[in-house]
Amino acid sequence: MKFTREDIDTQELDRRRALYGPLTAAVRDLVDATIRTEVDEAVIREVQATVVAATAKLRAEQIDGGFGMRFTADGESIAWGNAGIGLRNAIAPPLVIVSDDAGLHWTEVTLGAAYEGPPGLVHGGICALVMDHLLGTTASSIEPRFTGTLTLRYRRGTPLGPLRAEARIDRNEGRKTVVVGTLSDADGVTVEAEGIFIGPPTPTE
Numbered sequence: 784m785k786f787t788r789e790d791i792d793t794q795e796l797d798r799r800r801a802l803y804g805p806l807t808a809a810v811r812d813l814v815d816a817t818i819r820t821e822v823d824e825a826v827i828r829e830v831q832a833t834v835v836a837a838t839a840k841l842r843a844e845q846i847d848g849g850f851g852m853r854f855t856a857d858g859e860s861i862a863w864g865n866a867g868i869g870l871r872n873a874i875a876p877p878l879v880i881v882s883d884d885a886g887l888h889w890t891e892v893t894l895g896a897a898y899e900g901p902p903g904l905v906h907g908g909i910c911a912l913v914m915d916h917l918l919g920t921t922a923s924s925i926e927p928r929f930t931g932t933l934t935l936r937y938r939r940g941t942p943l944g945p946l947r948a949e950a951r952i953d954r955n956e957g958r959k960t961v962v963v964g965t966l967s968d969a970d971g972v973t974v975e976a977e978g979i980f981i982g983p984p985t986p987t988e
């Protein structure tokens with residue numbers, strides 16, 4: 784696993800957020816526009832050439848492999864390539880997870896055309912991504928936990944559009960943390976989730 788330390792202060796972190804965030808948002812918008820455009824063939828070809836040229840510019844200097852997980856000296860995590868929350872990942876919805884003192888974790892997200900499975904509905908694997916990340920973050924709120932088993936019950940189709948997902952820890956059993964949660968639209972729950980998340984063995988194990 785790729786965990787590295789990034790020796791930067793808060794000001795530099797904010798500068799990078801302000802630099803990469805808008806680029807990612809623009810690429811995400813491009814993905815949506817690519818799916819939904821009805822412009823004529825000549826414009827499609829012109830845009831393709833522009834995108835290819837832009838990609839070549841970004842490729843001029845690249846890291847090897849994925850972004851990994853970096854930590855600043857202040858302990859802030861930078862998971863900018865992450866498929867759920869990555870600030871530099873246009874595929875990420877992106878999820879912004881918040882929590883309260885009572886242990887409820889939630890995220891509100893709008894999933895558009897790029898996340899479609901059945902017509903007008905969110906792809907089942909994308910529902911799983913949202914729930915895995917939210918439940919995993921909830922499980923990891925005290926110590927890091929990895930997904931062991933994730934069980935989903937798709938009660939009805941999840942419409943594209945604004946959604947809310949919630950999760951809370953159900954119980955802790957040694958290294959295992961069981962988390963339960965739901966994904967909902969304005970009319971109620973569409974997906975129920977239960978996950979078993981497992982931490983690394985303690986030195987005595």
Ligand SMILES: CCCCCCCCCCCCCC(=O)SCCNC(=O)CCNC(=O)[C@H](O)C(C)(C)COP(=O)(O)OP(=O)(O)OC[C@H]1O[C@@H](n2cnc3c(N)ncnc32)[C@H](O)[C@@H]1OP(=O)(O)O
Nearest residue numbers: 915916919920923927928929930931932957958959979981
């Ligand atoms: C440092 C920062 C980290 C990042 C965190 C920030 C939050 C981000 C949130 C991100 C969210 C996204 C998260 C992601 O995307 S995580 C990515 C997806 N998950 C993985 O890739 C995990 C791959 N698997 C493993 O690494 C190991 O097999 C794990 C860690 C799962 C088990 O490990 P290990 O092999 O060492 O375990 P053990 O054999 O000693 O068994 C220990 C206990 O566990 C029970 N058991 C075992 N396997 C399973 C299973 N599959 N389901 C249910 N239970 C299982 C077992 O019966 C035993 O129970 P008991 O007999 O004691 O009762």
